[in-house]
Amino acid sequence: MSFWLRPTTADIGLRAFSSSPERLLIEAAKGMQSIMLSKKGETSVASGIRKTGVWNLTGIEAGDWERWLVLFLQEVLYKSEVENMWFVDGAIKITDAGMEIVVSWIEGDEIELEVEIKAVTMHELLVQQVPAGIAMNSPWPEVPSFEGPGWVGDVVFDI
Numbered sequence: 001m002s003f004w005l006r007p008t009t010a011d012i013g014l015r016a017f018s019s020s021p022e023r024l025l026i027e028a029a030k031g032m033q034s035i036m037l038s039k040k041g042e043t044s045v046a047s048g049i050r051k052t053g054v055w056n057l058t059g060i061e062a063g064d065w066e067r068w069l070v071l072f073l074q075e076v077l078y079k080s081e082v083e084n085m086w087f088v089d090g091a092i093k094i095t096d097a098g099m100e101i102v103v104s105w106i107e108g109d110e111i112e113l114e115v116e117i118k119a120v121t122m123h124e125l126l127v128q129q130v131p132a133g134i135a136m137n138s139p140w141p142e143v144p145s146f147e148g149p150g151w152v153g154d155v156v157f158d159i
Helices: 021-036 039-047 065-081
Strands: 003-006 012-018 051-057 085-095 098-107 126-130 150-158
Touching (some): 021 085, 021 126, 021 150, 065 126
Antiparallel strands (some): 003 012, 051 098, 126 150
C-alpha cells in the first residue's frame, strides 16, 4: 500500500507516495477507490473479471502534476459512476497530446460501496517531488513520513 487516509475537518483526505509522478496518480486513484468500498466490495474487486482499455485526458500542460492529479481522479470517479467502469490499476504516459492511461477495470455493478465521494477538491492539494535523502515528515500520526527519492501527494475528497 502506498496511500494512507489522513485527517481533515469534514471530508476525507489521502496521502500517497510513489517513485514517479505517474505512479503517484495511480496510487492516489487506488486510495480514492478504497475509501468508497465496503468489505464485500473489496472482495468483488479482488475476484472480478478484469478488462483493459485506454483512457485519454487533455487540456493540461506537461509538468502540472497537481492539475493532472485532480483531472485524473475526476475521470476515475466519472468512469465508475456514469460508465460503470471501476478502476483497478493502470499505467500513465504523458504525451504532447495529453495523458494516456492504460487501465485495468471491472464492471461497476459488481461493486458494493460504503462511502460516496462527491468531488475531488483543490483544498490542501499537493504533488511534490522529494529529493534523495530528504525526509517528508508527516504532520499526522496515522501517516508515515517518507524519505526521497520519490513523490508525495495529498488530496481531499468531498463526501
